[in-house]
Amino acid sequence: GITAYAQVGLNTENPKSTMDVSAKRNAAGLLTDNAQLIGLQAPRLTRTELTANIATYGTNQKGALIYITDISGGDTSGQRANIDTIGYYYFDGTT
Structure with missing residues (x-):
C-alpha cells in the first residue's frame, strides 16, 4: 500500500x-x-427539511454551507436560530 x-x-x-x-x-x-x-451550488433544502434532520453539527462542521429555499415550515430553535429568510447560511460552530 x-x-x-x-x-x-x-x-x-x-x-x-x-x-x-x-x-x-x-x-x-x-x-x-x-x-x-x-458557479458552485451549496446543498439546497427547506427549513422543514433541516428541522427534520436529526444530525447535530459540531466543531468538525464549522464553515458548512447550505442554501435554504423555503422558510414556511420547520422552526428556528437550537442551531437553526438565525434561519429566518431564504438564502445562504453557514455554521459558525454554534448556530
Whole structure:
C-alpha cells in the first residue's frame, strides 16, 4: 500500500488549492464555452427539511454551507436560530 496526498481540480490540470474549480478554458486561458453555467451550488433544502434532520453539527462542521429555499415550515430553535429568510447560511460552530 501507499499513501498519497493530492489536490483536486475540476476543469484544470494544475489545481492551485485543495479543491480548485475552474471554468472551461483553452490552453491560452480563454473560455471555451460561453454558454456554460459557472458557479458552485451549496446543498439546497427547506427549513422543514433541516428541522427534520436529526444530525447535530459540531466543531468538525464549522464553515458548512447550505442554501435554504423555503422558510414556511420547520422552526428556528437550537442551531437553526438565525434561519429566518431564504438564502445562504453557514455554521459558525454554534448556530
